Amino acid sequence: MIEVEGLSKTYRVAAKQPGLAGTLRHFVHRRSREVAAVRGLSFAIDPGEMVGFLGANGAGKTTTLKMLCGLIHPSAGLVRVAGFEPRRRQRAFLQQITLVMGQKQQLIWDLPPLDSLRVNAAVYGLSDSEAQRRIDALAQMLELGEELTRPVRKLSLGQRMKAELLAALLHQPSVLFLDEPTLGLDVNAQARVRGFLAEYNRRTGATVLLTSHYMADITALCPRVLLIHQGALFHDGPLEQLAARLAPCRQVRLELAEPPTSEALAPFGELECLEGRAASLLVPRDRLTAVVAQLLARFEVLDLEVSDPPIEELIGGLFRDQPSAPSAG
Template identity: 65%
Template sequence: MPIVSAEKLSKIYPVAVKEPGLKGTLQHFLRRTYREVKAVQDVSFEIEAGEVVGFLGANGAGKTTTLKMLTGLIHPSAGVVRVAGHVPFQRQASFLKQITLVMGQKQQLLWDLPAMDSLRINAAVYNIPDKEFRRMVGELTEMLSLQGKLNQPVRKLSLGERMKAELLAALLHQPKVLFLDEPTLGLDINAQVGVRKFLREYNQLYGATILLTSHYMADITALCQRVLLIHQGQLIYDGSLDGLLDRFAPYREVKVELAHPLPKDDLERGSLASLKSYGEIEAVEGQVVRLLVRREALTRTVAKILAEMDVLDLAVTEPPIEEVIGQVFRAGVVV
């Protein structure tokens, strides 16, 4: 049985419409009219226990709204959702003890107090025995490299240290399901790497299920084998990240450095028939040729280039994942 399931999940918000000017203000006051905003429409998916799933979408696509419905912060307009065997919006204590929600732009730690004080408050809220509290704090502190930081006021910590402390506070009760909304937002490269490493280790150690949203594709590629793509409130893809690349990025770039420049006459006449037999010519710069080659022909083409050309170096690169995801969102559909 999946630990997270959503079936035809929808959320529609009524938004008041106001015309400009005094007349519009009076009409808005006396006879208010509304339009419907479909934030999420008929979204269905299932997540098995222990999975780490990326949840991607442009700003306003419906990611955070979906997370809020999954955690019970808002009531869905339609559809059925269950998390860890519970209906989230009922907000039962047994449900809240099994989940956590971390939002990169929000904080739960008290700004002027040491993080340890906030951790003790969380321990009291979740009825965590003192012995278990000390064990979890020690274990998570080591995993997050926060030694010596928890007794400092939160405002004295760096942004990366604060985010790690927020994660520690959110995981103190050992939740089974982690909903993470932009957990590396604003962090520098080293802090991002540290958070990713921790989440990977936490998933492996505790078997926790993670649903992760992020605008940093490095988070997704480092942690998630499966991704959900939402566009204008509708789920347009549910599958492996590699499968998305296969379907939407059928080409690879082959960069070839030749031992000798191509004949000048060929370049001036644009006569590059010999190169065109290997793939689509992307650029020719001196001794360097960049070609676009279809995935299915890649092995054969590389072997042919090495056999027929005087090559100093050859490199095959994937298209940037950001570029692929951007293409999907611009198209609004995965074909």
């Protein structure tokens, strides 16, 4: 459904030094430099897949999404989405895709969402009865009712996001590009949007490419993730594989009958924290079984839990450990 090969995007940006002198120099002799926002990205996504797109701010996620939906033209490389070349923005292509950006809106601010939905229905060539049927079905899935008749400006952030999703999906696109669709929502609203997306994917078989800063979105929805770093693909595969790749150690949390000393725990692994009877150790994956057995033999263990460190921390650590390139969004 989505094929990307050697995709690159380079922007030319003004290079100006701060201060008055820098401003004057820039006015007289304008200088610019090229920033590679995306560098040689290649991947393919099958129909119906839900794929998470991860990366730090400025890693190139949004730029990639914009190229995939045809909003901006690539500097190099090939892109095909649903059999079309996105940059040509043919009508048949636009009928099949949607882009939802958590911070942006397409609904008319001062009118109820229904007014915008009527426009969308006409633009996408839906008959009145078909549009009404789809609005009813999507509104039910999104738990939207009289909110559709209230001006958008009077809706809460969560209600507005759900109405935005309804507007973006009214034409039943087969490819969804979702850029931070749960940004700023409270935990309950995030969960409802996630539930809706999973249900939409199950019912329609749509392909979904999702970026989110909330790892809960990714873990709940995306069996596969693409991790992009400084514009290049760092990982393509299951989230667990990424965790294993980023974290050669697993986290062992212990609750002991007696408070241990840090010296007593040191031989078992890297001590993360020790608070009274509770301790947390990082243990290399290949030594895990042996270390757990030794811990159980050495201490009176009340509770023991083995887990991967949170993926946010792993990814954050990866980005901290590598020098950053100029960012592009």
